[in-house]
Amino acid sequence: MNYLSTRGTAPELTFGEAMMTGLARDGGLYLPASIPVMTPEEIAALAGLGYEDVAFRVMRPFIGDTFTDDEFRGLIARAYQGFNHAARAPLKQLAANHFLLELFHGPTLAFKDFAMQLIGQMMQAALAKSGNRITIVGATSGDTGSAAIEAFRGLSNVDVFILFPHGRVSEVQRRQMTTPAESNVHALALDGDFDDCQARLKDMFNHFEFRDTVGLAGVNSINWARVLAQVVYYFTSAVALGAPHRKVSFTVPTGNFGDIFAGWIARAMGLPIDQLVIATNQNDILDRALRSGDYATDGVRRSISPSMDIQVSSNFERALFEVLGRDGAAVASLMDDLKTTGSFRIPQGALETLRATFASGRCSEDETLATIQRTLAQSGELICPHSAVAVHVAESHLGATPMITLATAHPAKFPDAVERATGIRPALPPRMADLFDREERVTRVPNDLAALETLILERTGRA
Numbered sequence: 001m002n003y004l005s006t007r008g009t010a011p012e013l014t015f016g017e018a019m020m021t022g023l024a025r026d027g028g029l030y031l032p033a034s035i036p037v038m039t040p041e042e043i044a045a046l047a048g049l050g051y052e053d054v055a056f057r058v059m060r061p062f063i064g065d066t067f068t069d070d071e072f073r074g075l076i077a078r079a080y081q082g083f084n085h086a087a088r089a090p091l092k093q094l095a096a097n098h099f100l101l102e103l104f105h106g107p108t109l110a111f112k113d114f115a116m117q118l119i120g121q122m123m124q125a126a127l128a129k130s131g132n133r134i135t136i137v138g139a140t141s142g143d144t145g146s147a148a149i150e151a152f153r154g155l156s157n158v159d160v161f162i163l164f165p166h167g168r169v170s171e172v173q174r175r176q177m178t179t180p181a182e183s184n185v186h187a188l189a190l191d192g193d194f195d196d197c198q199a200r201l202k203d204m205f206n207h208f209e210f211r212d213t214v215g216l217a218g219v220n221s222i223n224w225a226r227v228l229a230q231v232v233y234y235f236t237s238a239v240a241l242g243a244p245h246r247k248v249s250f251t252v253p254t255g256n257f258g259d260i261f262a263g264w265i266a267r268a269m270g271l272p273i274d275q276l277v278i279a280t281n282q283n284d285i286l287d288r289a290l291r292s293g294d295y296a297t298d299g300v301r302r303s304i305s306p307s308m309d310i311q312v313s314s315n316f317e318r319a320l321f322e323v324l325g326r327d328g329a330a331v332a333s334l335m336d337d338l339k340t341t342g343s344f345r346i347p348q349g350a351l352e353t354l355r356a357t358f359a360s361g362r363c364s365e366d367e368t369l370a371t372i373q374r375t376l377a378q379s380g381e382l383i384c385p386h387s388a389v390a391v392h393v394a395e396s397h398l399g400a401t402p403m404i405t406l407a408t409a410h411p412a413k414f415p416d417a418v419e420r421a422t423g424i425r426p427a428l429p430p431r432m433a434d435l436f437d438r439e440e441r442v443t444r445v446p447n448d449l450a451a452l453e454t455l456i457l458e459r460t461g462r463a
């Protein structure tokens with residue numbers, strides 16, 4: 001299985017190479033050359049299997065020769081052993097035909113652990129084979145950072161730098177990034193918003209001399225391996241509700257479009273998904289783009305669901321590539337428009353395909369709070385603000401098909417918003433109970449490429 005870039009000019013890579021590379025050298029994102037399809041019989045055979053077994057069967061066709069079957073089974077087993085729930089991604093019922101997929105039982109209490117724990121295992125295994133040393137730089141709206149730190153802390157051949165927007169993450173999110181004591185972990189608070197963090201990260205990838213000097217690797221969802229790991233829970237949950245004999249729908253709280261794009265892959269692999277619903281908070285660029293055809297950024301507005309405070313949604317490029325008939329030059333030209341003017345117009349044919357592929361909706365701040373409160377009253381479930389955005393949007397897409405709404409973070413990661421909505425302050429799980437007593441270590445950094453590169457060169461002993 002080879003991987004090709006959404007901008008059409010970077011060399012094709014194997015799975016292992018694409019994983020270690022992150023962003024393609026033409027600025028694009030990697031995608032498999034073709035998407036393997038599972039037959040209805042193969043999907044039916046997933047019923048009753050454990051999460052790890054489903055993960056192996058769903059992901060194996062994408063891995064090629066990067067790992068043997070035995071190696072890959074071992075990596076999967078180690079990735080999920082630290083999860084706090086035997087099902088890994090349990091389903092809870094909210095209403096007659098509405099289910100919540102709880103994705104927050106991993107070590108940092110957000111769905112990012114599903115991909116990051118596995119990518120941590122896979123990268124370690126690849127580095128052990130190659131003997132290389134790498135520098136991981138990640139941009140985070142709050143949850144990717146802690147998940148990456150948890151996956152790579154203390155490793156001798158990896159340095160981890162995490163850029164987060166100063167003052168725009170919750171205190172629990174910040175402390176999860178700033179309290180690990182290992183010397184290979186570097187939390188950087190950048191003066192800007194998440195889009196600035198992600199833009200500086202992409203600048204580093206596009207600065208080939210720096211990229212090659214530090215052995216830059218990326219763990220943001222620009223990394224295909226992240227998206228792949230997230231395909232698995234679409235299968236486990238759909239099969240639990242009767243797929244492939246019965247269709248299901250999904251609503252996904254969306255920022256960088258990685259998680260919902262994983263749902264698109266699951267559908268392309270043959271999973272019978274009816275609606276695939278994009279749920280946005282007040283940063284509703286994706287919902288507006290689908291309605292109007294104009295993808296137009298207009299500045300990030302802070303919300304109570306900060307992990308979705310994004311305007312430049314990087315994985316949307318993967319969806320564009322698909323609906324433009326895999327025309328890399330067309331994608332590159334739209335991305336140029338975005339970079340120079342802050343917007344682009346989705347071509348009519350592509351827009352129609354997008355509208356046939358995804359539904360969408362947005363949720364205001366007041367609606368988010370009301371949904372947290374109402375969900376608790378109606379079902380006894382205490383949900384985080386991101387999950388509430390999705391529950392609200394899902395409620396206007398309910399029908400005869402079971403709806404699965406993704407619950408992406410534990411409510412205790414966002415205690416202020418949850419308390420405002422319900423009067424209840426959710427407690428951190430016991431293993432994290434001392435988070436507020438631990439010492440913080442963080443460096444404030446300007447929104448400036450040269451300054452960031454200098455700091456990374458110094459900290460990795462290369463200056």
Ligand SMILES: *Cc1c(COP(=O)(O)O)cnc(C)c1O
Nearest residue numbers: 143255256257258259307408409
């Ligand atoms: C990252 C994140 C999202 C958005 O996921 P994308 O893959 O960026 O669309 C939603 N909710 C939470 C809690 C997150 O951490």
